[in-house]
Amino acid sequence: MIAYLKGSFVKKTPSYTHIDVAGVGYEVQISLNTYSKIQDLESGLLYTHLLIREDAHILYGFFDEVEKEMFLQFIGVTGIGAGTARIMLSYMKPEELSKAIVQGNVKMLESIKGIGKKTAERIVLELRDKLSKHPVDANISALKSNTLQSDALNALIALGINRQAADQAVQKILEHDPGIGVELLIKKSLQVL
Secondary structure: OOOEEEEEEEEEOOOEEEEEEOOEEEEEEOOHHHHHHHOOOOEEEEEEEEEEOOOOEEEEEEOOHHHHHHHHHHHOOOOOOHHHHHHHHHHOOHHHHHHHHHOOOHHHHHOOOOOOHHHHHHHHHHHHHHHHHOOOOOOOOHHHHOHHHHHHHHHHHHOOOOHHHHHHHHHHHHHHOOOOOHHHHHHHHHHHO
């Protein structure tokens, strides 16, 4: 997995950028939110998520970890693909999306191109509890707020476990044993699944 890229922005468009990292050029798909933050920069760091499909390997880039975490939350929702998640992050900032979801503001989510009423309701249903427990703040990454949980979750996903099922298992174990170590948390989560 490619966690981040740090290098020179060779080409920047509202939908993707080419970033030169030690002589290797990467094409990275970005949101308008990220584009607005890098458009005046010569170089920088993008947090990344590599999506591997049967027909392509697509690298998505984010200016900060908050946006990356929102992207990962969205692609974990049934029926939401990476393209739709990127569009959502282009329409609104991560903290605005989080606020709309926590407040159950289906109308605001429907205003995003490609998001109908049923999809907006599904997003609220699947993410409201998660985002209310771990609010997205522009200054504090959702990943940093609970590294134990996110480390365990990332490990389970890397093992091929569905994100939603893995998250539920991790939450269940942490409710009963909040002081557990990450290795034991992963092992117990696998037993619950």
